[in-house]
Amino acid sequence: xxxxxxxxxxxxxxxxxxxxxxxxxxxxxxxxxxxxxxxxxxxxxxxxxxxxxxxxxxxxxxxxxxxxxxxxxxxxxxxxxxxxxxxxxxxxxxxxxxxxxxxxxxxxxxxxxxxxxxxxxxxxxxxxxxxxxxxxxxxxxxxxxxxxxxxx
Amino acid sequence: xxxxxxxxxxxxxxxxxxxxxxxxxxxxxxxxxxxxxxxxxxxxxxxxxxxxxxxxxxxxxxxxxxxxxxxxxxxxxxxxxxxxxxxxxxxxxxxxxxxxxxxxxxxxxxxxxxxxxxxxxxxxxxxxxxxxxxxxxxxxxxxxxxxxxxxxxxxxxxxxxxxxxxxxxxxxxxxxxxxxxxxxxxxxxxxxxxxxxxxxxxxxxxxxxxxxxxxxxxxxxxxxxxxxxxxxxxxxxxxxxxxxxxxxxxxxxxxxxxxxxxxxxxxxxxxxxxxxxxxxxxxxxxxxxxxxxxxxxxxxxxxxxxxxxxxxxxxxxxxxxxxxxxxxxxxxxxxxxxxxxxxxxxxxxxxxxxxxxxxxxxxxxxxxxxxxxxxxxxxxxxxxxxxxxxxxxxxxxxxxxxxxxxxxxxxxxxxxxxxxxxxxxxxxxxxxxxxxxxxxxxxxxxxxxxxxxxxxxxxxxxxxxxxxxxxxxxxxxxxxxxxxxxxxxxxxxxxxxxxxxxxxxxxxxxxxxxxxxxxxxxxxxxxxxxxxxxxxxxxxxxxxxxxxxxxxxxxxxxxxxxxxxxxxxxxxxxxxxxxxxxxxxxxxxxxxxxxxxxxxxxxxxxxxxxxxxxxxxxxxxxxxxxxxxxxxxxxxxxxxxxxxxxxxxxxxxxxxxxxxxxxxxxxxxxxxxxxxxxxxxxxxxxxxxxxxxxxxxxxxxxxxxxxxxxxxxxxxxx
Numbered sequence: 001x002x003x004x005x006x007x008x009x010x011x012x013x014x015x016x017x018x019x020x021x022x023x024x025x026x027x028x029x030x031x032x033x034x035x036x037x038x039x040x041x042x043x044x045x046x047x048x049x050x051x052x053x054x055x056x057x058x059x060x061x062x063x064x065x066x067x068x069x070x071x072x073x074x075x076x077x078x079x080x081x082x083x084x085x086x087x088x089x090x091x092x093x094x095x096x097x098x099x100x101x102x103x104x105x106x107x108x109x110x111x112x113x114x115x116x117x118x119x120x121x122x123x124x125x126x127x128x129x130x131x132x133x134x135x136x137x138x139x140x141x142x143x144x145x146x147x148x149x150x151x152x
Numbered sequence: 153x154x155x156x157x158x159x160x161x162x163x164x165x166x167x168x169x170x171x172x173x174x175x176x177x178x179x180x181x182x183x184x185x186x187x188x189x190x191x192x193x194x195x196x197x198x199x200x201x202x203x204x205x206x207x208x209x210x211x212x213x214x215x216x217x218x219x220x221x222x223x224x225x226x227x228x229x230x231x232x233x234x235x236x237x238x239x240x241x242x243x244x245x246x247x248x249x250x251x252x253x254x255x256x257x258x259x260x261x262x263x264x265x266x267x268x269x270x271x272x273x274x275x276x277x278x279x280x281x282x283x284x285x286x287x288x289x290x291x292x293x294x295x296x297x298x299x300x301x302x303x304x305x306x307x308x309x310x311x312x313x314x315x316x317x318x319x320x321x322x323x324x325x326x327x328x329x330x331x332x333x334x335x336x337x338x339x340x341x342x343x344x345x346x347x348x349x350x351x352x353x354x355x356x357x358x359x360x361x362x363x364x365x366x367x368x369x370x371x372x373x374x375x376x377x378x379x380x381x382x383x384x385x386x387x388x389x390x391x392x393x394x395x396x397x398x399x400x401x402x403x404x405x406x407x408x409x410x411x412x413x414x415x416x417x418x419x420x421x422x423x424x425x426x427x428x429x430x431x432x433x434x435x436x437x438x439x440x441x442x443x444x445x446x447x448x449x450x451x452x453x454x455x456x457x458x459x460x461x462x463x464x465x466x467x468x469x470x471x472x473x474x475x476x477x478x479x480x481x482x483x484x485x486x487x488x489x490x491x492x493x494x495x496x497x498x499x500x501x502x503x504x505x506x507x508x509x510x511x512x513x514x515x516x517x518x519x520x521x522x523x524x525x526x527x528x529x530x531x532x533x534x535x536x537x538x539x540x541x542x543x544x545x546x547x548x549x550x551x552x553x554x555x556x557x558x559x560x561x562x563x564x565x566x567x568x569x570x571x572x573x574x575x576x577x578x579x580x581x582x583x584x585x586x587x588x589x590x591x592x593x594x595x596x597x598x599x600x601x602x603x604x605x606x607x608x609x610x611x612x613x614x615x616x617x618x619x620x621x622x623x624x625x626x627x628x629x630x631x632x633x634x635x636x637x638x639x640x641x642x643x644x645x646x647x648x649x650x651x652x653x654x655x656x657x658x659x660x661x662x663x664x665x666x667x668x669x670x671x672x673x674x675x676x677x678x679x680x681x682x683x684x685x686x687x688x689x690x691x692x693x694x695x696x697x698x699x700x701x702x703x704x705x706x707x708x709x710x711x712x713x714x715x716x717x718x719x720x721x722x723x724x725x726x727x728x729x730x731x732x733x734x735x736x737x738x739x740x741x742x743x744x745x746x747x748x749x750x751x752x753x754x755x756x757x758x759x760x761x762x763x764x765x766x767x768x769x770x771x772x773x774x775x776x777x778x779x780x781x782x783x784x785x786x787x788x789x790x791x792x793x794x795x796x797x798x799x800x801x802x803x804x805x806x807x808x809x810x811x812x813x814x815x816x817x818x819x820x821x822x823x824x825x826x827x828x829x830x831x832x833x834x835x836x837x838x839x840x841x842x843x844x845x846x847x848x849x850x851x852x853x854x855x856x857x858x859x860x861x862x863x864x865x866x867x868x869x870x
Contacts, residue, residue: 015405015425018423018425019425022423022424025372026380029374030365031365031372031374033365034371034496034497034545036496036497037809037810039579039810042810071365072365073365084364087363088360091356091776091780093362094225094226094780095223095495095544095545095546096362096367096543097495097543098496122819123819125818127817128818129815129817130496130787131495131496131548131788131791132496132784132787133784133787133816134783134784135817135818136824137783138818139821
């Protein structure tokens with residue numbers, strides 16, 4: 001089947017029930033999207049499908065076929081997306097493993113809510129776990145990203 | 153300095169016997185002494201440092217720091233290069249970082265083997281990094297001076313440019329010549345007043361890779377002709393494999409092989425999904441053994457009975473027993489469950505066995521041990537095992553296993569399959585996989601004097617030893633006391649104010665494997681001691697802050713931190729209706745941390761609104777890094793205090809993934825304020841000390857709010 005990832009078409013030989021996550025990581029070689037739980041409980045695998053944040057560990061690859069998929073590698077070529085810039089400015093990351101998912105979730109949020117409140121951020125990103133506990137900076141960086149996006 | 157000497161070719165520790173001997177010597181010194189020795193001023197004989205092992209200057213002026221410690225979120229990727237760059241006087245923007253290979257040059261200066269843990273990285277390598285930077289600088293200057301035919305002492309260095317009068321040479325222009333010079337035996341280190349980087353800090357150097365998906369974690373490693381494996385492991389601790397039927401597993405498209413290994417049965421596949429599905433189809437039959445009878449409820453009963461009997465004495469002064477016979481005794485029993493570390497990146501390890509040795513890619517905290525374990529399995533010399541450390545998607549102690557479980561297993565799988573294999577653990581494997589923070593029971597009794605302060609104190613702890621049965625046992629278990637079991641309890645500063653006190657320990661064994669979990673023994677002792685002190689304050693009808701101040705009168709460093717946290721919080725000032733505050737102060741890993749938590753209860757569940765934290769970690773290299781570690785330690789401890797429990801029933805672990813082993817989420821994140829209070833004490837750690845005080849601070853706040861004293865974790869209000 002054909003997958004459209006970050007603007008590039010990939011022909012993948014995958015069973016239909018293979019989660020999109022493993023197709024991205026193992027078949028296409030885009031390892032920025034992470035495996036954390038396999039149950040849509042942690043958000044490490046968050047990607048955009050048709051602009052919506054989805055947990056790629058539970059989405060069968062067949063359901064994503066033909067739809068535009070954006071992964072962390074495709075968010076911007078040079079880490080210039082406002083969310084990435086805000087994350088860098090506030091030194092959000094620690095181990096960094098969950099941050100691809102956090103950044104994709106924040107990017108999806110800003111598409112629908114350019115000026116999110118704390119409550120908006122909590123609601124949109126509560127599904128993204130961080131065991132290093134970077135939540136306080138995530139919240140601050142989501143606000144900062146909104147500012148950076150406005151200033152553009 | 154292009155000609156970096158390959159440290160892996162150097163003299164190696166010859167055997168695990170030598171390793172154990174080295175460890176014994178290193179560990180025989182108390183940690184506080186080692187901490188002091190590792191830092192400036194103290195050592196009469198500075199450690200031998202080969203600058204080539206730690207820094208490589210390219211002809212393009214790049215400064216590549218070889219990092220001996222594992223970056224797992226704690227920030228050593230930035231902190232240690234800051235220390236080296238301070239003395240090197242390079243251009244900070246030219247600094248790159250790589251994990252060092254596994255080699256003797258990178259042995260921990262206090263523990264004697266290459267490892268990251270115990271909140272030691274910054275202080276243990278501080279002198280070493282400074283000397284490496286200063287030596288490299290001296291060699292670069294010598295090369296430039298030689299070219300100019302001037303005295304090195306007349307040269308200046310600023311941001312990677314060496315100058316003499318009008319003459320200028322960049323580091324990159326003399327790097328090759330400098331590499332041919334001998335490393336100087338004597339170097340002068342900067343006066344602290346001249347520091348431009350240490351104490352000021354810098355933004356994290358790993359951020360660009362980690363916000364773009366480029367950072368390579370162990371799970372991202374891809375080798376040519378690599379296969380993915382999952383392993384069907386014992387369903388019950390200590391169970392033995394009887395038989396297996398691989399037919400259905402092999403029928404799963406993508407599965408290529410099924411092999412038996414000591415830990416179970418490995419399903420090897422072309423991709424992860426097939427490896428997961430193949431394992432689901434695999435049929436295994438196990439002899440469950442005595443582990444099938446284990447349950448947390450029964451363990452608790454057993455521990456309770458043990459607590460009523462005399463244990464090994466960890467600390468004793470006066471005659472607590474007779475003092476506790478008469479009068480009003482305050483008594484309490486505390487309990488904490490097993491805990492899984494649950495780092496975001498599940499365990500994994502990639503192994504490629506070649507003709508001349510073996511290559512391993514993994515995120516480990518224990519290079520020295522893992523390399524030795526792999527060598528032993530394969531019949532290789534340690535230096536034939538080339539261990540490549542990737543970024544760690546969290547460690548928290550789980551990736552520092554004396555048994556090398558996830559590395560040894562992957563080596564067995566690759567060996568049995570004759571293939572390059574990455575063994576991948578699912579989240580369920582991680583939660584079921586043991587090596588937990590042990591379950592603990594504490595029984596305490598105290599009497600109070602007329603002034604309300606305790607006059608006698610008896611504390612009995614019951615829980616599995618982490619160190620027993622490991623190569624560390626000889627050095628770290630003395631007279632039946634595993635130092636990590638009672639740390640924070642036997643050496644509590646409160647005991648200094650209580651004339652008659654006794655701390656006893658029981659170390660029962662069980663098939664459940666246990667390991668250090670962020671803050672190790674302090675993860676339970678701080679909860680117990682700081683909660684019980686709070687109980688005593690309430691029994692004496694005294695303010696918990698004033699009560700602690702009285703008990704800590706002879707501990708000015710503790711007092712300073714406690715007072716700072718209380719002041720910044722506004723202790724005693726009115727809080728919103730339905731809110732209450734609690735506090736705790738605890739020293740661990742050379743640092744003292746006080747935390748004040750503000751809580752409320754909503755729908756019968758505790759809510760934490762705000763945490764004010766004060767920390768004295770001696771001196772600080774990277775202030776925002778310390779702040780980040782306090783935030784991190786608080787969240788890790790809150791997850792455990794509010795949610796974390798691994799329980800056993802009929803030998804099975806009852807939890808499996810984040811839905812039933814939850815962690816703190818964004819919406820429940822309190823506002824955290826961190827105040828640094830550096831004191832000039834010897835440098836302590838930052839990775840773990842933020843964790844211990846949060847559970848008691850929250851529990852004490854809940855007691856103040858509801859009157860309910862919650863003596864077991866996670867907190868469940870009646």
